[in-house]
Amino acid sequence: MAKLIDGKLISAQIRAELKEETKAFIAATGVTPKLTVILVGEDPASQVYVRNKGRACEEVGFAAEQITLPATTTQEELDALIDRLNADKTVHGILVQLPLPKGLSEERVLLRISPEKDVDAFHPYNVGRMVAGQITYLPCTPAGVMELIKRSGISVAGKDCVVIGRSNIVGKPMAHLLMQANGTVTVCHSRTKELAEHTRRADILVAAIGKADFVTADMVKPGAVVIDVGINRNAEGKLTGDVDFASVEPIASYITPVPGGVGPMTIAMLMKNTLTAAKRAVEGEI
C-alpha cells in the first residue's frame, strides 16, 4: 500500500503560506500582486483550470483579471493585448492559457510575453535561465512536482529518476529539475525502445505522457515513488491520470492521485511565481 501524496492538502498549505507573505508584502509596499489570465476560445477543460487560477488568486490576496477572447481572435489582436499588458505597470504576471485555438501560434505568444511577467516560465529566456540554474521563475507543473516530493520527505539525490514524456511544458523541464536535485535522470518518450526496462529501474517515476492509465504495475519497481502528471478525461468525462492507479498503488511507496495530485500544485506554483513577479517589479531588479 502506497502513501498517498495529497496535492490538494499540500497546495492548500502553500497557498496559506503565500497568503501571509502577500499580506506582509502589501503592507510594506502598498502594491497588490496582479495576475492577468487570457483565455482564447471555449475549451471546457481550460475554462476549469482558468477558473481555479482566479480562485487561488483571490484566496492568497492577489488581484486577478481574466480576459476571455473568442476563438476567432487573430494573432495581431492577441499580440496587441499582450503588448498592452506588458506595458501595464499594475499587471505583474501574464498567462495565456494553452492550448490555443487553431490558427494562433503558441510559439509567437510565448515570445511576446515579457520575460519579467512570464509567470509560466515558458519564454525561452526563462527556459534558458532554468537550464543554466539561474532561477527566477520555474515552470509551474514541474516545480509543483518537486515541491510534492520535497514536502513528502522524499530525497532525490542519487535516485534513479525516470520521466516519461518530453514536452516543453512538463517532461523536459521536469528532467532538468530532477537533475538539479542530483537525481540520475532518464527521459523516455514515444520512440523509446523497451520502455518498461527503463521505468522498472526508477526509484522516482514521473508520468507525463497524456495517455490514460498508460503506466501499469508491471512497469513499476516495487517501492517506487510514482508521480502522475496526466489529466485525461474518459468517455464519461471522469478525470484519470497516466498511471493505472488501481494496479500501481499496491506496489508503490508513494503515489499521487488524479485529481488532487499535481493539478492543484501547478496553480500553487503559479501563485508563487506571481508574488515573485510583484516583488521583482517593486524592487526594480528587472
Ligand code: L34
Ligand atoms: N499557459 N497553459 C498555461 N499554463 C499552464 O500552467 C497550463 N496548465 C496545463 C494546461 N495549459 C496551461 C494548467 O494550468 C494544465 N494545467 C492545469 C491546471 C490546473 C489543473 C489541471 C491542469 C487542476 O486544477 N486540476 C484539478 C482538477 C480540475 C478538474 O476538475 O478538471 C486536479 O485536482 O488535478
